[in-house]
Structure formats: C-alpha cells, structure tokens
Amino acid sequence: MRVATWNLNGLRARLDFLLSWIESRKPDLVGLQEHTMTDDLFPHDAFAALGYRAASHGQKAWNGIAILSRAPIEVTQRGLPGQEEFGARLLTATVSGISFTTVYAPNGKNVGHEDFPRKLAWFDALAAHLERTHEPSRPAILCGDFNICPGPLDSWNEEALSGTIFHTDEERERYRRLIDGGLRDLFRERHPDKRAFSWWDYRGGAFHRKQGLRIDVVLGSAPIMKRVRDVEIDRDYRKKRDGLTPSDHAPVLVDLDG
DNA sequence: ATGTCGGAATTATTCCGA
Numbered sequence: 001m002r003v004a005t006w007n008l009n010g011l012r013a014r015l016d017f018l019l020s021w022i023e024s025r026k027p028d029l030v031g032l033q034e035h036t037m038t039d040d041l042f043p044h045d046a047f048a049a050l051g052y053r054a055a056s057h058g059q060k061a062w063n064g065i066a067i068l069s070r071a072p073i074e075v076t077q078r079g080l081p082g083q084e085e086f087g088a089r090l091l092t093a094t095v096s097g098i099s100f101t102t103v104y105a106p107n108g109k110n111v112g113h114e115d116f117p118r119k120l121a122w123f124d125a126l127a128a129h130l131e132r133t134h135e136p137s138r139p140a141i142l143c144g145d146f147n148i149c150p151g152p153l154d155s156w157n158e159e160a161l162s163g164t165i166f167h168t169d170e171e172r173e174r175y176r177r178l179i180d181g182g183l184r185d186l187f188r189e190r191h192p193d194k195r196a197f198s199w200w201d202y203r204g205g206a207f208h209r210k211q212g213l214r215i216d217v218v219l220g221s222a223p224i225m226k227r228v229r230d231v232e233i234d235r236d237y238r239k240k241r242d243g244l245t246p247s248d249h250a251p252v253l254v255d256l257d258g
Numbered sequence: 259a260t261g262t263c264g265g266a267a268t269t270a271t272t273c274c275g276a
Contacts, residue, residue: 010263013263013265014264034264061266109276202262
C-alpha cells in the first residue's frame with residue numbers, strides 16, 4: 001500500500017501536474033494540502049476517471065485539505081475542533097482500517113507576528129485532539145505540511161536559521177509532543193542521517209541551490225511503523241514538467257506492507 | 259530586487275500570503 005502527502009499550492013493550477021503524478025506513482029492513499037478551493041469546486045470527476053474517490057474540506061482562496069483513495073473513505077473529522085477560525089486545515093477519515101489525518105499547519109509568518117502564538121496554540125489543540133480521539137495501539141497516520149522543521153538535519157542552514165520561523169524551540173516542542181504521543185516520523189526512522197528536503201522557496205533559485213527544508217512529514221503509530229517498507233521524498237516532482245509549473249513542495253511517498 | 263508563485267479583487271494591474 002502506497003501512502004503519500006503533498007502540498008499542491010493550488011489545485012486549480014496543479015490539476016494536470018497532480019494527475020500525471022498519480023498515473024506515474026500510483027498511490028493508494030493521498031493527503032493533499034493547500035488546494036485553495038471550496039468543496040463545490042473540487043474536481044471529483046477528474047480523480048474518479050483514474051479510479052480514486054475523494055473527500056475535501058476546503059474554503060475559498062486559502063488552505064483546504066483533501067484525501068484521495070482507491071478504497072472507500074469514511075470521513076470522521078472535518079476541521080480541528082476549536083480552531084475553525086484559522087481555516088480549513090485538518091481532515092480525518094478511516095480508510096482500509098487506518099485512521100488517516102492530513103493537516104495543513106499554520107505558517108506563523110515570523111516569531112514576532114501575531115500568527116506565531118496562534119500557530120503554537122493550533123498545535124496544542126492538535127495534540128490534545130489526537131490524544132483524546134486516538135488510541136496509540138491502533139493504526140493511524142498523521143501527514144501533511146507541518147510548517148515546522150523537526151531538527152537541524154531538516155534545514156539547509158540551521159546555523160543561520162535557528163530561532164527563526166520553522167526553527168524555534170517552541171515549534172519543535174509542539175512537534176515533539178506529537179512524537180511522544182506515539183507517532184513516529186516515518187522518513188526519519190527509515191533514514192536517520194539523511195539530509196533531504198520537501199520544500200524549496202520559489203524565489204532565488206532555492207531548489208537549484210539546495211536551499212530547502214523538510215517540513216512535509218508522514219507520522220505513523222506503532223502498527224503502521226511495523227509495516228513500513230520504504231519512505232522517499234519525490235523531489236523529481238518539484239521540477240517543471242512538460243512546461244507545467246510545480247508546487248513549491250515535493251510529495252512524500254511511504255510504501256507499507258499489505 | 260525579498261529575485262516567484264496562486265488567487266482575489268477587478269478588468270491587466272495591484273494586493274496579499276506563502
């Protein structure tokens with residue numbers, strides 16, 4: 001079973017790119033972030049034509065997450081309780097016996113911005129919600145764009161960026177609370193010493209300069225951990241293809257046994 | 259040039275957020 005997460009930076013602008021990626025990588029279950037459209041505009045037909053069902057939790061212009069799956073999707077949660085005003089950022093569904101949650105965490109902008117403490121509060125709410133609703137012994141996946149660089153190895157320049165947005169102790173403490181709750185970072189468990197990024201700024205040729213961050217992750221509970229066969233960041237899909245503009249994020253792919 | 263995108267508001271140009 002192949003699971004993936006991808007921040008699209010706009011589904012309308014990325015639909016052809018996404019469809020060609022699906023045809024190439026053939027994922028079974030996908031969490032999508034920043035589709036930036038209302039649910040009535042979500043292109044269910046385009047995915048159905050490739051054999052995928054879809055569930056969306058969207059809004060106009062910003063945020064928006066969705067789940068694509070070959071197997072039936074039973075939505076169990078739309079939006080993070082108590083944080084609805086911060087936008088459509090969480091969607092949970094049961095698929096193939098797995099509780100699958102995809103999130104688009106708030107960016108926070110910078111440590112002095114009013115969004116920064118709101119970002120920390122959003123993560124506190126996320127951890128509390130998962131602790132309330134998820135039993136660690138059950139199969140669960142939490143994936144998405146966390147907008148947190150988990151550790152120094154996940155940044156192109158920790159030395160210069162330490163203490164700035166994505167790189168603060170406060171954000172990393174929130175990330176750690178999720179890990180301590182029984183979820184494992186599947187990429188880091190599989191590749192303890194590998195420096196790999198999932199996001200590169202569009203500006204300044206960051207991709208070609210290798211100036212990226214690993215902020216898109218797939219976390220899994222113990223029953224998922226046991227099934228992991230491989231985890232890779234699909235950086236080829238951060239490149240322009242057939243004249244189509246990529247997202248500023250690359251997909252993350254996880255292959256599970258069974 | 260903080261250098262590029264996507265989308266909204268408004269009509270090809272500017273704003274905002276990332």
